[in-house]
Amino acid sequence: MANPESSVWFGKSVAPGSSVNVELQITESYSGRDISIPIRVIRGIDSGPSVFVTGALHGDELNGTGAIRSLIADPEFVLQRGTVIMVPVLNVLGFERHSRYLPDRRDLNRCFPGNASGSMATRMAKVIFDAIVRECDFGIDLHTAAVRRTNYPNIRTDFKNTECMRIAQAFGAGVILDGKGPKGSFRREATAVGCPTVVVEGGEVWKVEPSVVDCMTRGIVNVLKELDMMDGEPEIPDNQVRIRTTKWVRAERGGFLDLHVGPGSTVVTGQPMATNSSLVHEDQNRLEAPFDGIVIGMSTLPAVQPGEPVFHLGKLSSSKTAARVERNTQADDMQRMAQEHLSTNVQVVDPVGDVESAETPED
Known part of the structure; x- marks a missing residue:
């Protein structure tokens, strides 16, 4: 069914079948200037789920950023139903410093769902969680290995959660790892509030590696097809290992x-x-x-x-x-x-x- 009405995301109206660039203010600089996260909101013509795709939650993990940017720039990436929230860099403060962590040395991926009166990290987490996670039905969080390591592309999810397993299998990675994720992590806390979320790992920090980007972009499209947000069938390899x-x-x-x-x-x-x-x-x-x-x-x-x-x-x-x-x-x-x-x-x-x-x- 067509959805003729516009919806509001991050303060901007997004009409069916359109894409809008928006910004989410997350904190202020030492000089009092706003610090915001750039976001692309993509809506299909028809009604459907809302899905977030995030990169660089750790500010030096850029393969996910490359994958998201690749899809944003692809004219053949056309959404038929629902809404996709594309966030190339979630941790902009770490990204600006080529750092995994925030300036207060905290790991943003241990601070969710956040605290409006807590540290800078937990305040940021609170804004992100409320504005993105609580407004979406599913989530895909893209990561790489830590510094001086590399990861073979794999997806991590809670095997006991049916909806998490659904999108993990649809993603199409050859390897699926079991686990809820650490306490305070983005995917664990998002899943806990009813937004089934998976983590994808692949490659190294400080790089955009073509083979990893290809795995990630195929996986994102696969999930959107599984959720009937894009036409076609997911390209899933045989016998994914758990x-x-x-x-x-x-x-x-x-x-x-x-x-x-x-x-x-x-x-x-x-x-x-x-x-x-x-x-x-x-x-x-x-x-x-x-x-x-x-x-x-x-x-x-x-x-x-x-x-x-x-x-x-x-x-x-x-x-x-x-x-x-x-x-x-x-x-x-x-x-x-x-x-x-x-x-x-x-x-x-x-x-x-x-x-x-x-x-x-x-x-």
């Missing part, structure tokens, strides 16, 4: 790493994942896979000290499952390209011989 258990594989000794697997690689129990040694290749030791799994994320910094995280490994049920996941990755062009492109950001080499024989012999 991960309930993850583990960080940490360095046992200090040194320099030779990496044997990259982002998105599948591994079997006992498989060498990295070889660690001194700068002159002495005192070698290996990090091995503690179980059959898939590399969800990993360090891009080869120099490590004992206890530092190297690989974020998602647990698979068996070596047969690992082989199947790898086949499915190669069968989906978008996942395959992401795996190939992200692997170029780290040097992956084959393990050489036995660790014992590689050590310098004693006199």
Whole structure:
């Protein structure tokens, strides 16, 4: 059914079938000037759900920004029903400083739903939450790995929430991780107030990586098609793998790493994942896979000290499952390209011989 009436978003009237650029004032600067978030509101001709898509909640995580900007600029991105709220940069203060955090050193993604009389971070969170989350029916929050790490594209959601799982599966990532998210996080608190929200992770900070952007843009369009806001069927890869258990594989000794697997690689129990040694290749030791799994994320910094995280490994049920996941990755062009492109950001080499024989012999 057509919706002939305009609706008001962030103080501006948005007619059916139109797009409007608006701003949401979130705080004031030291000089007393308004600080606002730029937003694009897109309405379809007909009635339907309202969905927010946010990037750079951490101010240095820009792949989501690139994905949102790509869709805004795409003339073929046409909404038929409902409303999409596109927010390229949610944390503008962190973005301006090339920082993950706010100027008060707080993580905005631990401050929701906010507090109107609290710290700067919680006041900002309150404005964002009330103006965006409480006005929407679903949410997609786009992230990357933290500094000096990279993530293979994956989506994170609460498996027990039917609507969250609906949009997580429709997104079309090859890997879906279980979890509500930390207390105070955007997606957890949004879901708690009746706006089912998922988090997408992919790539590195301070970059717009084409293969990650492609995964994110396809996923956003898939969700909108699933919600009948766009025409067509979602492009969903076969046999998405669901991960309930993850583990960080940490360095046992200090040194320099030779990496044997990259982002998105599948591994079997006992498989060498990295070889660690001194700068002159002495005192070698290996990090091995503690179980059959898939590399969800990993360090891009080869120099490590004992206890530092190297690989974020998602647990698979068996070596047969690992082989199947790898086949499915190669069968989906978008996942395959992401795996190939992200692997170029780290040097992956084959393990050489036995660790014992590689050590310098004693006199």
